[in-house]
Amino acid sequence: MTKPLPMDEQKKSVIWREWERGTPMANIARVINKPPATVFSYLQYHGGIRPRHRFRRTDALSLEEREEISRGISHGYSIRFIASILCRSPSTVSREINKNGGRNLYRAIIADKFAWYRGQRPKPFLLGENAMLRDLVDAKLCEDWSPEQIAGWLKLTYPDTKGMRVSHETIYKSLFVQTRGLLRKELRNHLRSKRKFRHAKAHKPGSGQQIVEGVSIRERPAAIDDRAVPGHWEGDLICGSKNSYIATVVERQTRFTLLVKVDGKKTDTVVPALARQMTKLPRQLKQSLTWDRGTELASHQKFTVATDIDVYFCDPSSPWQRGTNENTNGLLRQYFPKGSCLSNYSQEQLDEVANQLNNRPRKTLGFLTPACKLEQVLQ
Numbered sequence: 001m002t003k004p005l006p007m008d009e010q011k012k013s014v015i016w017r018e019w020e021r022g023t024p025m026a027n028i029a030r031v032i033n034k035p036p037a038t039v040f041s042y043l044q045y046h047g048g049i050r051p052r053h054r055f056r057r058t059d060a061l062s063l064e065e066r067e068e069i070s071r072g073i074s075h076g077y078s079i080r081f082i083a084s085i086l087c088r089s090p091s092t093v094s095r096e097i098n099k100n101g102g103r104n105l106y107r108a109i110i111a112d113k114f115a116w117y118r119g120q121r122p123k124p125f126l127l128g129e130n131a132m133l134r135d136l137v138d139a140k141l142c143e144d145w146s147p148e149q150i151a152g153w154l155k156l157t158y159p160d161t162k163g164m165r166v167s168h169e170t171i172y173k174s175l176f177v178q179t180r181g182l183l184r185k186e187l188r189n190h191l192r193s194k195r196k197f198r199h200a201k202a203h204k205p206g207s208g209q210q211i212v213e214g215v216s217i218r219e220r221p222a223a224i225d226d227r228a229v230p231g232h233w234e235g236d237l238i239c240g241s242k243n244s245y246i247a248t249v250v251e252r253q254t255r256f257t258l259l260v261k262v263d264g265k266k267t268d269t270v271v272p273a274l275a276r277q278m279t280k281l282p283r284q285l286k287q288s289l290t291w292d293r294g295t296e297l298a299s300h301q302k303f304t305v306a307t308d309i310d311v312y313f314c315d316p317s318s319p320w321q322r323g324t325n326e327n328t329n330g331l332l333r334q335y336f337p338k339g340s341c342l343s344n345y346s347q348e349q350l351d352e353v354a355n356q357l358n359n360r361p362r363k364t365l366g367f368l369t370p371a372c373k374l375e376q377v378l379q
Contacts, residue, residue: 004042015039016050047176061096061115066108069093073103126166127174133164137171144334145360146191147171152367214300214313217290217321224288227253230377231287234325235274237265237296238332240342246350247274250328251285254373255365257328257357259350270296275306282378288312290322331357
């Protein structure tokens with residue numbers, strides 16, 4: 001990747017300020033009077049992550065001190081005398097002069113610039129120094145684990161080995177920041193988002209429909225909200241091309257996920273398919289199901305009769321009322337990208353995807369896996 005075109009510091013500051021606020025690139029480009037492609041290439045080069053601001057060390061020679069050294073040389077003062085004026089060690093002054101051309105060629109401004117550039121030595125990165133840790137992170141990314149899941153799992157697995165722990169931000173930087181390049185660029189394709197760099201994601205609530213004789217989430221028992229009791233599920237359909245769908249249901253306490261193959265979104269196909277899968281659950285896990293307001297569950301009474309599971313419906317345009325399912329559907333887009341045809345997957349293939357997802361650690365579970373959490377619940 002080529003280095004972006006030079007840009008003054010004020011415009012760079014505006015780019016990062018607006019980018020971190022979630023401002024679209026086209027709008028940022030208008031603010032700084034640059035083409036959108038310029039903003040894109042600058043952000044892509046830095047991986048969408050603001051570079052760390054550099055500071056001059058407090059004990060480093062300042063430009064004013066270097067000008068005093070230059071004046072002392074022009075007056076023929078000795079190194080010890082110049083050092084006494086600056087209240088510095090003679091060896092400090094001597095090294096400064098020798099590194100910058102000696103007494104005959106020393107220039108304060110040039111010496112100050114060289115000192116600043118020499119100070120840009122790359123900091124050693126943890127993933128660059130520890131090959132075992134880097135290989136482990138690489139392997140987990142290949143299993144579609146997120147950087148946050150990897151960081152949490154490492155903390156649990158190696159609690160007493162500091163060298164085997166790394167923050168999720170370090171993993172992201174190693175993937176996205178051009179100057180690091182410690183992890184293979186191809187590993188970005190295993191992230192939930194396939195973007196070339198990091199940025200804020202806007203959320204757009206969906207639309208809802210009226211459900212006949214549906215029980216509102218507002219009438220759902222308060223005990224369900226605190227997730228203290230297992231067996232309460234959230235569900236919805238994810239959509240693919242050619243009017244293809246998959247039903248997803250997620251247990252609220254353990255985040256355990258079931259995927260159900262459905263032939264379309266009509267209620268006479270969705271309800272029987274859901275009922276077949278959920279009747280297999282242990283009685284302890286058949287308590288309630290909270291669903292979006294789509295008409296695919298219009299025959300919810302038949303579902304309740306078949307499964308003995310009560311059904312509650314969210315308010316219109318309120319996807320956050322089933323936030324666990326919404327988050328899980330986002331994770332599932334790693335396996336079922338938008339625009340792909342979902343009718344090509346068999347129930348066995350869906351079970352395999354669900355198994356992979358249920359064996360990925362979750363931050364909200366203390367980096368336990370949903371499968372492990374469910375096993376604890378059923379003991």
